[in-house]
Amino acid sequence: MSENKKCAVVGGGTMGRQIGLNAAIHGYMTTVCETVPAVRENFLKWEEEYLAGRVTKGRMTPEQVDGIKSRLLVTDDLKTAVKNADIIIESIIEDREAKTTVLQQISKLAPTDAIIGTNSSYMVSSLFKDVVSNPERLTNLHFFAPVLAMKLVEVVKGEHVSDVTIEKAMDFCRAVDKTPVLVQKEEDGFIVNNILKVIKEEAYRLINSGVCSIKDLDTAVKLGLGHPLGPFELDDLSGIDVRYHVLKRRLEENSIKSEGYEMIEKLYREGRYGKKTGHGFYDYR
Numbered sequence: 001m002s003e004n005k006k007c008a009v010v011g012g013g014t015m016g017r018q019i020g021l022n023a024a025i026h027g028y029m030t031t032v033c034e035t036v037p038a039v040r041e042n043f044l045k046w047e048e049e050y051l052a053g054r055v056t057k058g059r060m061t062p063e064q065v066d067g068i069k070s071r072l073l074v075t076d077d078l079k080t081a082v083k084n085a086d087i088i089i090e091s092i093i094e095d096r097e098a099k100t101t102v103l104q105q106i107s108k109l110a111p112t113d114a115i116i117g118t119n120s121s122y123m124v125s126s127l128f129k130d131v132v133s134n135p136e137r138l139t140n141l142h143f144f145a146p147v148l149a150m151k152l153v154e155v156v157k158g159e160h161v162s163d164v165t166i167e168k169a170m171d172f173c174r175a176v177d178k179t180p181v182l183v184q185k186e187e188d189g190f191i192v193n194n195i196l197k198v199i200k201e202e203a204y205r206l207i208n209s210g211v212c213s214i215k216d217l218d219t220a221v222k223l224g225l226g227h228p229l230g231p232f233e234l235d236d237l238s239g240i241d242v243r244y245h246v247l248k249r250r251l252e253e254n255s256i257k258s259e260g261y262e263m264i265e266k267l268y269r270e271g272r273y274g275k276k277t278g279h280g281f282y283d284y285r
């Protein structure tokens with residue numbers, strides 16, 4: 001179904017590398033643009049290890065792995081990545097200015113009818129519609145970590161987004177073995193992150209009030225609610241830096257200060273970004 005279809009992913013960090021590999025696994029000719037050499041090297045090392053692990057576990061044959069590798073290119077050149085793409089997924093840092101710049105560049109270099117999805121955790125795509133030509137093709141494609149395991153993608157129908165774009169975006173999700181849900185109107189944070197926001201606010205409030213330790217709170221949420229991860233483990237997995245940018249934006253734009261702001265800001269300033277740096281709320285070293 002996805003043979004000959006081309007997918008570009010811009011940003012090869014925690015999310016981008018898995019979105020890219022997942023697309024290649026499901027038959028898309030995929031190019032990931034990553035401009036930071038160290039992140040690019042990490043990507044290639046992780047890809048090797050992940051695919052070798054699949055063969056060892058008997059989940060993939062060496063031939064399948066060869067096919068996937070032949071469909072996945074990692075480059076530092078944005079033009080190479082997007083020039084022939086049918087669908088482009090922007091997955092860079094959660095920063096409005098950086099996303100505006102990159103989406104504008106993508107719009108200039110990509111085919112005019114390519115679908116463009118942003119993987120932003122909170123920002124609706126209409127924030128960027130003025131820098132993208134044919135903005136009816138620009139939507140949110142919000143994946144969940146770890147992408148290779150998590151089925152959900154939120155697809156958001158802003159007023160500027162055409163029905164055709166939504167249809168193509170949903171078809172893409174299904175073709176890469178994901179389950180899309182349609183968010184019928186723009187709302188910062190879409191569905192899941194708004195539900196999570198309530199849980200996290202309460203978790204931080206309980207810690208700030210000295211009710212329990214971070215570890216006990218995570219244990220209580222896992223064993224009492226059946227969640228696979230506690231809220232602090234989840235922040236470590238998705239990245240303290242990502243969380244910091246979200247909370248900072250909420251404070252600057254809406255004057256809402258999260259219960260967890262000081263805690264997250266402190267970890268961010270110390271470079272404790274969670275699992276990706278080996279240390280966040282928990283120590284993984």
Ligand SMILES: NC(=O)c1ccc[n+]([C@@H]2O[C@H](COP(=O)([O-])OP(=O)(O)OC[C@H]3O[C@@H](n4cnc5c(N)ncnc54)[C@H](O)[C@@H]3O)[C@@H](O)[C@H]2O)c1
Nearest residue numbers: 011012013014015016036091092093094098120121145238
């Ligand atoms: N981590 C999660 O659990 C998660 C889940 C869903 C969505 N998201 C969203 O996905 C996006 C990427 O998050 P991530 O966790 O992969 O982040 P990451 O920190 O792992 O990767 C960040 C990426 O942004 C690039 N980058 C950094 N500064 C840049 C700049 N100024 N200009 C252009 N590129 C720049 C880096 O090279 C890297 O490719 C964010 O919008 C985030 O909110 C994250």
